[in-house]
Amino acid sequence: MTELLSTVHKNNTSTYLQLGGEAGIHKLVDRFYELMEVLCEARRVRQMHPPSLAGSADSLFKFLSGWLGGPPLFQQERGHPRLRMRHAPFAVSIVERDEWMLCMRQAINEQVDDAVLNAKLQxxxxxxxDHMINTDGSRAGVAAPL
Structure with a gap:
């Protein structure tokens, strides 16, 4: 997981900058959540989110900013991302993982023309x-008891 948190392109240009910096990350996040809202194939993962996706979009933008080599906005505001811990209240199976990736894959494909960068992001x-999967699916999509 540490490797995931320090991602820099081989020519020392951050992935953040390759995507267009703040504006590019916002565009990716906005499209990702638009797709989650409209794709019936993403129904289960959408149901895991609150009615308004604004807070989720803000958190994802801040996380991606730092994760992709830009300003560590999420860490500055909320500390270490601890992704699995933060997602532990939700049952995430292969189904939810695939639905989440369907939205992200399409958002990346629409935004990133460079084949090398696209493949790297995918x-x-x-x-x-994959790291977020925490159940075999028998209780998928349901908030776990605290």
Missing amino acids: RMFSEMA
């Missing part, structure tokens, strides 16, 4: 999404 997000 791999990074896929590894992160």
Whole structure:
């Protein structure tokens, strides 16, 4: 997971800058959540979120800013991301992982024309999404008891 938190392109240009900095990350996040809202194939993962996706979008933007090599906004505001811990209240199975990745994959494909960068992002997000799986699916999509 530490490797996921320090991602810099081989020519020393951060992925954050390759995506267009703050504006590019906002565009990716906005499209990701638009897709989650409209794709029936993302129904279960959408139901895990609050009615308004604004707070989720803000958190994801801040996380991605630092994760992709830009300003560590999430860490400055909320500390270490601890992604699995923060997602522990939600049952995340392969189904939710796949639905989340469907939205992210499409958002990346729409925004990133560079094949090398696109493949790199697909791999990074896929590894992160795999890391979030915390159940076999028997209680998928349901908030876990505290």
